[in-house]
Amino acid sequence: MTTDFPEPTRIPVNGVELEVFEAGRQNAGNPIVLCHGWPEHAFSWRYQVPALAAAGYHVIVVNQRGYGNSSRPAEVTDYDIEHLSGDLVALLDHYGYTDATFVGHDWGAFVVWGLTLLHPNRVNGVVALSVPYQERGETPWIEFMEAVLGADFYFVHFNRQPGVADAVFEENTFRFLRNLYRKNVPPAEPQPGNALINLARAGTPLGEPVMSDSELAVFVSAFESTGFTGGINWYRNLDRNWRLLADVDPIIRHPTLMIYGDRDTVARAGRLTEFVPNAEVVTLDCGHWIQQEKPTETTEAILKWLNQREADQQPRTQKIPSRAEL
Known part of the structure; x- marks a missing residue:
């Protein structure tokens, strides 16, 4: 790791070991758990960790199963939402926490949404970046995407x-990650084939880099070691997740902050507050890699929401009138 990112520990939970980075241990009792997306790493939260710890939180940043030095089970079904959310529940148990605030970006947001549906009592607040709540609908997600977006759409292709x-x-780890982690990418005509495979083979990156060379090297080194299959197996469980979520209450009533990037290609939820009635929405001037493209603004938005939620939760005290007022 570069900068002041915490040193990792490996924690056995839910039949696997997770690589976990902590800050603010002196703030035990006030946990916040940060969950990365694909193809990311716990290091994607490097800008938020010190600020959250300074604000009084026990910050727990996890490389979820399939990533970094965490376990990478061989079975595809070991990456479904029950396993991924079960890892986070077991992580809370490890620390002795009943619940926590969970923050997720991209796939991490999907996992946090699923965790909140499956284990509502273990979550006291949700912060989602980029990926909003996904309505379940009547058709399995991959089947729906294939019908609408075609066989080359990367979810379907995977x-x-x-x-x-x-x-x-x-085969192209450095090139793929270098070409993917870009911002201010000019619009271009779609090319035939799988867009991400095309990106991995492209010789020249577009736009501007999201990360410095040394920061990108952390991601490249991690995926050169692990490969990409563990993370892609999350995609291979989407229809399984659709079935696993069939009987849960689809309404999330927890306090929620949804952060969008106004140039993100991920579609916004048209009916977010119908399913997440207590959601507050913030939009930042950036693309998909929100917390890395706009680190200060992202951190400020999260802290403002946390502070307001804390203020709202303070017990209301009744003023006792003075003798003169009686």
Whole structure:
């Protein structure tokens, strides 16, 4: 790791070991758990960790299963929402916490939404970046995407052609990550084929880099070690997750902050507050890699929301009138 990112520990939970980075241990009792997306790493939260610890939180940043030095089970079904949310519940148990605030970006947001649906009592607040609550609908998600977006859409491709994209990304790890982590990318005509495979093979990156060379090297080193299959297996469970969530209450009533990037290609939720009635929405001037593109603004938005929620939770005291007022 570069900068002052915490040193990791490996914690056995839920039949796997997770690589966990902590800050603000002196703030035990006030946990906040940060969950990365794909193809990311706990290091993607490097800008938020010190500020949250300074604000009085016990910050727990996890490389989820399939990433970094965490376990990478071989079975695809070991990456479904029950396993991924179960890891986070077991992590709370490890620290002795009943619940925590959970922050997720990209796939991490999807996992936090699922965790909140499956284990509502273990979550006291939700912060989601980029990926909003996903309505379940009547058709399994991959089946729906295939009908609407076609077989080359990367969600569909990962499911229908297992191993193909994994191999391309592993052959071109540095190039893929360098080309992916960009901002201010000019619009371009879509090309035939899988867009991410095309990106992994592209010789020249577009736009501007999101990270410095040394920061990008952390991601490249991690994925050169692990490959990409563990993270892609999360995508390969989308229809399984659709079935696993069939019988849960679809309404999330927890205090929620939804942070969008106004140039993100991920679609916004048209009916967010119908399913998440206590959601507050913030939009930042950035693309998909929100907390890395706009670190200060992201941190400020999260802290403002946390502070307001804390103020709202303070017990109301009744003023006792003085003798003169009686």
